[in-house]
Amino acid sequence: MIRRLGAEVRDEVLAVLDTVMDPEVPVLSVRELGIVRDVLVDDRDGVTVVVTPTYSGCPAIQAIERDILTALRDAGFENAKVRTTYSPPWTTDWIPDSARAKLKAYGIAPPGATTPEGGLVQLMRPRQAPACPYCDSRDTEIRSEFGSTACKSVCWCRSCRQPFEEFKAI
């Protein structure tokens, strides 16, 4: 058998990871969410996927690891491993524009830009509510910074009178 180059194996693994969806936001793949940080291929074609959790306590991370391993096993990577890293910390800035459009179409307002870390007193400054993903109105309010999952807040659109979720910038 002709040995493949590590880079080829890596591309193959990344293509498999494109098909692994986030369990809580099923329109985005784990790559689009920025959870996959690296794919390492050792000289015996052993594959390690390096992932980072969105939030420290995100309960989906175990399901995500399991889904990644299952997909890779189905694609013939029997001994793939998943390793967790915390550095650099996950940020919504890693979500590409194409994925943001998918979020909006799914009814979740995509994250805004992360704010530069200001002084302590600035912490208490209220932030701008996102545009409504349904009618694009800016006449919206944040009802709660904490929603059905760690990564989302709950908002309300005064124009179309719809509640909606926002993917929080972090």
Add this chain to the structure above:
Amino acid sequence: MTSPAPSVVPAPPPKPNALLEYLLRLGDDRLILGHRLSEWCGHGPILEEDIALANVSLDLLGQATILLRMAGEVEGQGRTEDALAYFREATQFRNSQLVELPKGDFAFTIARQFLFDVYDVVLLEALTTSSNTELAAIAAKSLKEARYHVRHSGEWMIKLGDGTEESHRRVQTALDSLWLYTSELFATDAVEDELVRAGVAPDLAGLKPKWEALVRDVLQRATLTASNDVPRPASMRGGRSGAHTEHLGHLLAEMQIVARSHPGATW
């Protein structure tokens, strides 16, 4: 018959590993406060708040998991984060007494959370430049979450303090009884000193003015008054050395019973 005198002087107990102690302090604060917040699940005053407190609790428990896992690795005795959470006795916990106090009413929970959240942001900010790169990475991640926590508890302080007569009275009462416990957050000892010298931990005395500035800013906007500082005697023991209020034992009894009744169970 008396036992023979030992032929050699027993070796002094091993010097406690300062990093291990420090990680337990950070991890236990989060574990215990996260558990206290989880007691609100299904009991919040409004649905959004029920969900918010559960979310903050989950963040803190997630951070505790990472920190206690690291503590187990530093200790090198094969203890996992679960072993540390479920199979230690109250005197082996290193959390501050502030976080173990019963949840009280909603005003008490919010006031305690606010005092802790500000401390957490100030501490984590400083820890992002720790000479221990693993700890610095955990701090950088946790800090992003803590910024959401402090805005939540700070906004509630203003709503309650500058709200009705009843909400003002309740949150001021809570603040008065909690203030005494905040001095422990900034108390230093040999563990802290050793880690400050090694560049692992920030000097807590240097963080206190930053904490106080933000706390007082919010209290002023909330029309609340901070109590006067009570000087803390150097000899006073607290949660960092395993001296706890009676409340921690009750909390642990509830938190640990399933793991202890079914050791090794998986589901």
